[in-house]
Amino acid sequence: MDQVAFGVLGPVTAGRAGLPLALKGPRHRAVLARLLVARRRVVPVARLVADLWEEPPPAAVGAIRTFVGDLRRILEPDRPPRAPARLLVTDGPGYALRAETVDAWRFEQAVEAAAQEEPARAAHLLREALELWRGPAYAEFADERWCGGERARLAELRLRAVEQRAEALLAADRAAEAVPDLDAHLTGHPWREEAWRLLALALYRTGRQGDALAVLRRARATLAGRLGVDPGRALRRLEADVLAQDPGLDAPAARETGAARVWSRAAEAYDRNVAAGARVRLESTVGLLRTLAVTGSGGLAAAREHRLAAITAAEESGDPELTARVIGAYDVPAVWPRSDDETAARRIVRAAERALVLLPAAPAQDAARCRLLATVALETRGTRSGRAAAAAAEAERLARRLDDPALLAFALNGVFMQSCARTGLAPRRDAVGTELVALAARHGLVTYEVLGHLIRTQARAALADFTTADEHAAAADRLAERHELPLAGAFTAGYRALRLAATAGTAHGGGGAEAASREAGRLLDGPGMPGVRDGLLPLTLFCLRLAGRPYGIRDAVDPAADWGPYLPWLRPALALAADDEKAARDALRELPEPPADLVQEALWCIAAAVALQLGDRPALRRCLAALHPAAGQLAGAGSGFLTAGPVDVWLTAIGDALA
Structure with missing residues (x-):
């Protein structure tokens, strides 16, 4: 059965599989809320009685037991009679709620995770975390002393998260996005000096120096009028720097040159001119994710996460052609026939199969159909699926008929992924790699040229032809260095460790081979490839x-x-x-x-x-x-x-x- 999800960031709720559970009266909700405040710890019955009534009635303990029994029937309706409860449990002198999914806990985890991420990713995580709030925490229990401390703690965390997100947006050179939220934030919380500082800095970085100074002066007047204090050192220093137009206040992009500055300005122009709801944004996003996936430093993991979100958004549009383009545009070369995220892969395959059914049966859609079939072949790697093998063969047939080099490279990657149905198929994979190298070199498909060299490195190693394998590993390294494709290095390092082991043997080169293998394993730790690494x-x-x-x-x-x-x-x-x-x-x-x-x-x-x-x-x-x-x-x-x-x-x- 699906887990029960509890909500406390607003009125207290409970739900399962997206549907609300029908909680009974206010006392039932109060018992549930009191147990949620305890965060899985035991709350004695005597404590529950004292918290729920100012003057407990004689039957208060019995009433608590009745409330708990009612809640158990709501939370675990399929629990057999007399079977022990698993969620709302009796423990010693009281009760504990062994909840797993609580929106407040998810909020806290997201805020903690954001602190470890780069600015753009942190801003995204914090936005999602703040969207969990539906109102004040434990809204209907605002006057209860037993939840006052928890409400205050969560409220402070929320205020800090708003400011933390503004910091992340400023660091990501997206100052204009920070202004509206900070403005609204200060309307309700005018004593937050850090929020005043961030708002003034955001205004300055968007070219509004006068507005930035006005905000700083308003902060001075507000703090003096409401609290009787002068602004702190950070606000005073910022005001002086704004007046002096200190270069240190400029956005990171303003201090950058070359490619970084071009990127920043182009991204801002795109954001200004392409409507937020435009479908073209989805396709542009997938194009960006393709590049992100081969950058290393966690880019592959981030691309994998956002890719699934893009596919979901495309399906929600109800346009199968858009969905097909969004799914098929992610033609990132894959060299390891084990999925990094099997659950996500299954979801992508189901989405591709749905799009194949809904796509109009017209020659104009053959390229989209080919990409969907190649996606099915790639994402169903390592399974000996007859459907996946047939999809790979059909994608290859379509790509050859359409005479599209990029499409054929994508389809051949699917064929490669389906070339492990039994042992001894290295010659077949070598043939795929040979065609990929020639095709990609002829048409400037660099990532697929690297893939072809890696496939041939693997296949020739299996055939004990280390001379040829060496040539292809070196070619992959040269291309990867020239075109900034760091993930290839993990595979070529692994090959060189293998070569040392195979040619030196444990008697003479075992120690060196083991050290080389450990180093190759270290290179797999960071790039987000658990399917290879684990x-x-x-x-x-x-x-x-x-x-x-x-x-x-x-x-x-x-x-x-x-x-x-x-x-x-x-x-x-x-x-x-x-x-x-x-x-x-x-x-x-x-x-x-x-x-x-x-x-x-x-x-x-x-x-x-x-x-x-x-x-x-x-x-x-x-x-x-x-x-x-x-x-x-x-x-x-x-x-x-x-x-x-x-x-x-x-x-x-x-x-x-x-x-």
């Missing part, structure tokens, strides 16, 4: 110790490692390392097929190592069938990060054991 370094180090040693499983696995999404395929090895052969056999028997990604050969080798140790013939036959198509290749090297050694070594060991 569990990859432990798996890489495990494979480094296991490579070429089919009977070395016991001393290769690290029981304390965080295996992330790879844990289901490591359970047999972990059980074996713990000397629990029965658990290892059971886990091996229940082992699911690895995901359709670039490390599946390595995972099969790990399973084979456990099966060899246990002499489990059915498991060995399963591993043999899975690995046979990859004969002659390096297991897992198609990932560009790790290898469990030559597949042929594993096939020989399995064949000998079965014989």
Whole structure:
């Protein structure tokens, strides 16, 4: 069942799945509010009685129990009779509300998070946080002493958030946006000196020096008239600086030159001239997100978040053609067939499928249809979905018929993502990479040229052709440096660690390979690629110790490692390392097929190592069938990060054991 969401930033409310719950009379609401004020802590019954009545009636304790019983039926209507409550619980001498979703808590978390973000992102988070407020906190209990402290605390946090957002807007060189909110803020709270300072500074930065001075003088008169105090040092200093036109007051963009200044002015002009509700803003936003996604420093994570919001807004417009353009415009190259956010990917695929159904069946929409199909193929990566494979093939067919190089590059990326249906498909991926490099170089599609080189680096590594792989890794690095595409460096660093491990071996180069792998893992920490990062370094180090040693499983696995999404395929090895052969056999028997990604050969080798140790013939036959198509290749090297050694070594060991 969906969680109950509680609201206290205004009248006290409770709701589930967006629908309000019908709370009963004022005493029921008061009990609920009192428990919410306690923030999951226990409130004794005696305290509830004292807070709810100035002169408690004789039956007050019984009334409290009745109110709690009524609330439990409203909050947990499906709870079986006599089953213990999970939300409004009895604990010792009283009750506690084990709430998870409360708008006030979300507000506080957003304000805390904004303090760690860059200015534009902080301003966005704070705006969303302030929109949670529907009125004064605990509005109907303004006269109750038991919530006075909490109401005052939340009110102060809100006032500070308004000023914090204004600071963020000023830092982001969006001073004009800060003025209206600050003006309204000061109307109700004229004693806030920091708000006066921010308003005057915002006016000055928008070219309104006279208005800025007038605000500062009004602040002086207000503070003297209402509080009998002179302005503080910050306000006095600002007034002097405004009169002197101190360059230090200028907006960041005014102190910048070159590209930064052009960017700032163009963004301001766009904001002034394109209507806030214009649909073109959505398409422009997606274009910006495409660039943001390849910048590194968290840009990919931010682009992923805003992309979903843009798609939702497009669908809300009711225009399937606009929705198709917004979904299909995000043609950001992808090189790792595991999603960074599987929930978001599923939502995007559902939106793309809806748009495909609603899109007019006309040749003029074939390009949009191609982009939607490529999106389905890309976002359904690692799943062995028949629908995704068919979407990739249809997108490629349409793109070739339309003779659009950018469209074909996008479609080929979808084909690449669907080229991991089984082991041993490195030659197919190499062919895709070869076409991408040639196509992108011919038509100036730089990001896809980098993608093509990375694909060929991976594929040639899987085929143990390190000379060619080296050339493509170097080409990817040159392009990435010239065009400011830092994410590529994490993949080329991973490849060089893999190369060292594969060519030097653990006996001679193991230490160097491990250090190089750890450095590559460090490069994956910041760019917002959890689908690549999570569990990859432990798996890489495990494979480094296991490579070429089919009977070395016991001393290769690290029981304390965080295996992330790879844990289901490591359970047999972990059980074996713990000397629990029965658990290892059971886990091996229940082992699911690895995901359709670039490390599946390595995972099969790990399973084979456990099966060899246990002499489990059915498991060995399963591993043999899975690995046979990859004969002659390096297991897992198609990932560009790790290898469990030559597949042929594993096939020989399995064949000998079965014989």
